[in-house]
Amino acid sequence: MEMAMEKQRIVILGGGFGGVYTASELMRRINRISKHEADIEVVLVSEENYITFQPLLPEVVSGAVEQLHVISPIRRIAPGVVLYVRHIEKIDVENKTIQLAPGRVPRTETLKYDHLVIALGNTLAHGMVPGLYEHAIPFKYLGDALRLRNHVVQMLEEASVCHDPEERQRLLTFTVAGGGFSGVECIAEMEDFLRKAVRAFPNISETDLRLILVQSADRILPEMKENLANYADKLLRKRGIQIVLDHRLHEVSADRAIVMNKANKELEVIGSRTVVATVPTEPHGVIQNTPLKCEKGRIVVSDELESPSHPGVWSLGDCAAVPSGEGYTSPPTAQYAVRQATICAENILATIRNQPRRHFKFAGLGKLASLGGRRAIAEVFGFTFSGFFAWIMWRVIYVEKMPGLDRKVRVFIDWMKDIFLPRDITQLNVYDEQQVRREHLAAGQTLFHQGDFGDRLYFVVDGEVEVEVDGKVVATTGKGDVIGEMALLAHKGRSATVRAVKPTDLVSLSSDAFDQIIKYVPGAADAMNKIHQERIEKVHADQAANGAATE
Amino acid sequence: MEMAMEKQRIVILGGGFGGVYTASELMRRINRISKHEADIEVVLVSEENYITFQPLLPEVVSGAVEQLHVISPIRRIAPGVVLYVRHIEKIDVENKTIQLAPGRVPRTETLKYDHLVIALGNTLAHGMVPGLYEHAIPFKYLGDALRLRNHVVQMLEEASVCHDPEERQRLLTFTVAGGGFSGVECIAEMEDFLRKAVRAFPNISETDLRLILVQSADRILPEMKENLANYADKLLRKRGIQIVLDHRLHEVSADRAIVMNKANKELEVIGSRTVVATVPTEPHGVIQNTPLKCEKGRIVVSDELESPSHPGVWSLGDCAAVPSGEGYTSPPTAQYAVRQATICAENILATIRNQPRRHFKFAGLGKLASLGGRRAIAEVFGFTFSGFFAWIMWRVIYVEKMPGLDRKVRVFIDWMKDIFLPRDITQLNVYDEQQVRREHLAAGQTLFHQGDFGDRLYFVVDGEVEVEVDGKVVATTGKGDVIGEMALLAHKGRSATVRAVKPTDLVSLSSDAFDQIIKYVPGAADAMNKIHQERIEKVHADQAANGAATE
Incomplete structure (x- = not known):
């Protein structure tokens, strides 16, 4: 019994279902049982102080559920846990430490652990698609859903005062990449919202809207049985959603999605100012830098959820390759994560107490997907359901699953309200535009037009752009060049049109950041003036050469 | 009748009560009456596509009302209005045009008007208090209330893992400047929220919290009768809120509020990481650049709401000095703005139709202030009320006043839920930190400590700082200097402590923006390396001079 008397620290990484339910289960057992178990400290590190109930995220987009009701405070689910709301800088499994990024107080923090639980889920794999x-x-966290909702309303506002028909169509085209659960539910709820929201915009009609779902497989919802997927496919098409199968997202820029036909490798351009990506995913970067063995990007663990190479390191949820006990690896869904959490908590305590451990075994209960407009599809205990009844079942099951009674009540009230109140179309502009940001241009895309208002400065990271004055190309420029400083320095319209010749990556700076940097950063004003002077001289020389000298 | 047949455009600036209700009233009258009135176009320019119901903003902080329920879509209140969600760049009353800033499409837009309604309210006067x-x-818009709420939760999260007792106290101190309606309601709801929220934080107790209300007058709520203000004063003090009278906000920095005793001009420092400012206010900048005559910052208009010097320019609400018809100027409250809106709409249509115009006359109905914890004070029809009954009245009156039935229902449901559900303590990190931002240091304030994580680079705009290594001041530096590049370039801890000697203004750059600029902005890397090299040489020279040469 001596071992158990020592102070043990269990550190859990990740604030999703895997991490939070492991913490909850540990706290429940520690609080319940003997006194000396209080010598176990449970620390949870999460980027947020709440857990997101992802199955309801699409309903935040449509406004059927209030924003804050799809999240639940971690402190209430796992009372007594020591919570750090911090980024994770490094996992050091050799020295058994975790390094946390600084918060408001600018000090990094190093946590020692006896047991480590990695439940970091996965993230969107940005590197694979240019411009992604x-x-x-992305569409994974509450912040994503809120941004999407506000973005969609902004598109409607812009379209309502847009005089250019092509631009208007791009503003009213909404593209979702990925035809799995998340993509299908997202586009279904977006359609539901848009159809109701346009009623408040007298000069936009339902038929002006274009919604496109891009799926790389030959059908949507490959996770579900084919008859249900077909039902969903027909329903979405009937509502006017275009479903583009066998196409993969190839490139994204501010005003278009480029998709590739998998059969003939041909590219197709979709003019669209809204591109939601639910694929592809990859493991959290901090996992990739550990020596832990991975399999298709997921940490290899035994059916006791422990790493074979590093005892004391546990992993579960979407980031772990957990044998399901049914001959396959557990799919990355909440129902598996929650059950793994119970086993993980039990096995850690069993290890500390030198007791026998349990093996994970779960066959799954069923699958549900909401299709908006009070329709859903479900596979439960081998039976399949579709339509209104499946939708009621979907709601009942998810409300039941929501952590915390207060959230259950709140979501239930939201749904009641949704029956008789109109949808909210307010656009919350609480998101500052990034002052310094990366941008991607597709070949042929115009960065700005001659005469446009000069609101950003650009640095070419890679690629090639052409500069056009009065309809004539006057220069081509590329890597390392600066674009657009003239309008910012002179506070006037753009003196030329700039268009990408090849796919081009840029870093841009907002005009207010530019003003501050020019004013206060030593050397920046000189460098900028020099570039500006050279450019003016070159323009004058070109004009003289063309016999168009003004003097 | 010929005049009325010409296409007339009425442009309204401002999305508050004055602007939106003028638009609503115009649309109602235009839609109702004759056909040729459709030749009147009503354009509304607003920064948001919704109106904020400010009296309920404090309840967003406490979580008693859902975020989106205190706002209402303008399109639903004024159906048919042409809405531009844009910043206003310039009002040109000579050429009768309004210039709008670009939106997603980078084109400025110029609107011509026949009649102009200015209802831009007022803004926080930043220039008067250093660091403000x-x-x-600020505490005026929904965005402010959301930021404040998330900030307050962040302070609790940080305090729960803070090991430094002084820092912890600053994190748990919440200061509000301004003891008028807005300041009192804000601190009352903040107290209500904090008291309930700390229950989820095992290592923070109610007694750790410090709430301070700073008021420059000799009592709070000068707008209300003295007996009601005294009642409010006692109630807030009983709840543990410190009320500092006869003190004015003098300076603000990230970790303190400095207040000045108005009697003896002495300064007092309040260590506080949260400072909410409801005072002082000034008119919108775009008004200051017009030739329109102002009186105490408000546009002078007749009791018909028209500018005497510029016929066709109308103004109302907080930004206008409207004679109340009772011998005083209308106070800046919603009840006056709403009634002015009706007169303004009528008089514009009367002018177009050559009909007689009406004079504004209103004595006010009453005043209400909520004090949190189901208490309020009210002056209605000459009677005064305080306590629970006044609070019930406060709720009934404000729900009744809310624009739109659906909002009334939503807010009512929120209040019902609030009775039996716990308060929400989730912290929404959807607000990106500004990459380039201004910062203010009070004299004696530490910018960073030796060994801290280097997360930002600083440029000194004005003031003086000292650099301390191992407890010894090694240098003093000021305007034009760069601070903190060493840690960012070398990706290591701060090599020195930097502290302000005088009040100091800085511009700071986040490390990710710094990395991108160093990488892509021509000249920036060279300039930075030069500064860095000089600094290293100087440090070495100083070490040699001090006989501490390392080689």
Whole structure:
């Protein structure tokens, strides 16, 4: 019994279902049982102080559920846990330490652990599709859903005062990449919201809207049985959603999604100012830098959820390759994560107490997908359901699953309200535009037009752009060049049109950041003036050469 | 009748009560009456597509009302209005045009008007208090209330893992400047929220919290009768809120509020990481650049709401000095703005139709202030009320006043829920930190400590700082200097402590913006390396001079 008397620290990384439910289960057992168990400290590190109930995220987009009701405070689910709301800088499994990024107080913090639970889920793999990082909206956290909702309303507002028909169509085209659960539910709820929201915009009609779902497989919802997927496919198409199968997202920029036909490798351009990406995913970067063995990007663990190479390191949820006990690896869903959490908590305590451990075994209960407009599809205990009844079941099951009674009540009230109140179309502009940001241009895309208002300065990281004055190309420029400083320095319209010749990556700076940097950063004003002077001289020389000298 | 047949455009600036209700009233009358009135176009320019119901903003802080329920979509209140969600760049009353800033499409837009309604309200006067712009949280729009709420939760999260007792106290001290309606309601709801929220934080107790209300007058709520203000004063003090009378906000920085005793001009420092400012206010900047005559910062208009010097320019609400018809100027409250809106709409239509115009006359209905914890004070029809009954009245009156039935229902449901559900303590990190931002240091304030994580680079705009290594001041530096590049370039801890000697203004750059600029901005890397090299040489020279040469 001596071992158990020593102070043991269990550190859990990740504020999703895997991490929070492991913490909850540990606290429940520690609080319940003997006194000396209080010598176990449970620390949870999460980027947020709440857990997001992802199945309801699409309903935040449509406004059927209030924003804050799809999240639940971790402190209330796992009372007594020591919570750090911090980024994780490094996992050091050799020295058994975790390094946390600084918060408001600018000190890094190093946590020692006896047992480590890694439940970091996965993230959008930005590197694989050019422009994805810069211009696609991910769809995983509450922040994503809020941004998407506000972005969609902004598109309607812009379209309502837009005089250019092409631009208007791009503003009213909404593209979702990924035809799995998340993509299908997202586009279904977006359609539901848009159809109701346009009623408040007298000069936008339902038929002006274009919604496109891009899926790389030959059908949507590959996770579900084919008859249900077909039902969903027909329903979405009937509502006017275009479903583009066998196409993969190839490139994204601010005003378009480029998709590739998997059969003939041909590219197709979709003019769209909204691109939501639910694929592809990859493990959290901090895992990739550990010596832990991975399999298809997921940490290899035994059916006791422990790393074979590093005892004391446990992993579960979407980031772990957990044998399901049914001959396959557990799919990355909440129902598996929650059950793994119970086993993980039990096995850690069993290890501390030298007791026998349990093996994870779970066959799954069923699968549900909401299709908006009070329709859903479900596979439960081998039976399949579709339509209104499946939708009621979907609601009942998810409300039941929500952590905390107060959230259950709140979501239930939201749904009641949704029956008789109109949808909210307010656009919350609480998101500051990034002052320094990366941008991607597709070949042929115009960065700005001659005469446009000069609101950003650009540095070319890679690629090639052409500069056009009065309809004539006057220069081509590329890597390392500065674009657009003239309008910012002179506070006037753009003196030329700039268009990408090849796919081009840029870093841009907002005009207010530019003003501050020019004013206060030593050397920046000189460097900028020099570039500006050279450019003016070059323009004059070109004009003289063309016999168009003004003097 | 010919005049009325010409296409007339009425442009309304401002999305508050004055602007939106004028638009609503115009649309109602235009839609109702004759056909040719459709030749009148009503354009509304607002920064948001919704109106904020400010009296309920404090309840967003406490979580008693859902965020989105205190706002209402303008399109639903004024159906048919042409809405531009844009910043206003310039009002040109000579050429009768309004210039709008670009939106997603980078084109400025110029609107011509026949009649102009200016209802831009007022804004926080940043220039008068050093550090106010940089570090105080304003409290006027929904965005402000959301930021404040998340900030308050962040302070609790940080305090729960803070090991330094002084820092912990600063994190748990919440200061509000301004003892009028807005300040009193804000601190009352903040107290209500904090008292309930700390229950979820095992190592923070109610007695650790410090709430301070700073008021420059000799009592709070000067707008209300003295007996009601005294009641409010006693109630807030009983709840543990410190009320500092006869003190004015003098300076704000990230970790303190400095207040000045009005009697003896002595300064007092309040260590506080939260400073909410409701005072002082000034008119919108765009008004200050017009030739319109102002009186105490408010546009002078007749009791018909028209500018005497510029016929066709109308103004109302907080930004206008409207004679109340009772011998005083209308106070800046919603009840006056709403009634002015009706007169303004009528008089504009009367002018177009050559009909007689009406004079504004209103004595006010009453005043209400909520004190949190189901207490309020009210002056209605000459009677005064305080306590629970006044609070019930406060709720009934404000729900009744809310624009739109659906909002009334939503807010009512929120209040019902609030009775039996716990308060929400989730912290929404959807607000990106500014990459380039201004900062203010009070004299004696530490910018960073030796060994801290280097997360920002600083440029000294004005003031003086000292650099301390191992407890010894090694240098003093000021305007034009760069601070903190060493830690960012070398990706290591701060090599020195930097402290302000005088009040100091800085511009700071986040490390990720720094990395991108160093990488892509021509000249920036060279300039930075030069500064860095000089600094290293100087340090070495100093070490040699001090006989501490390392080689």
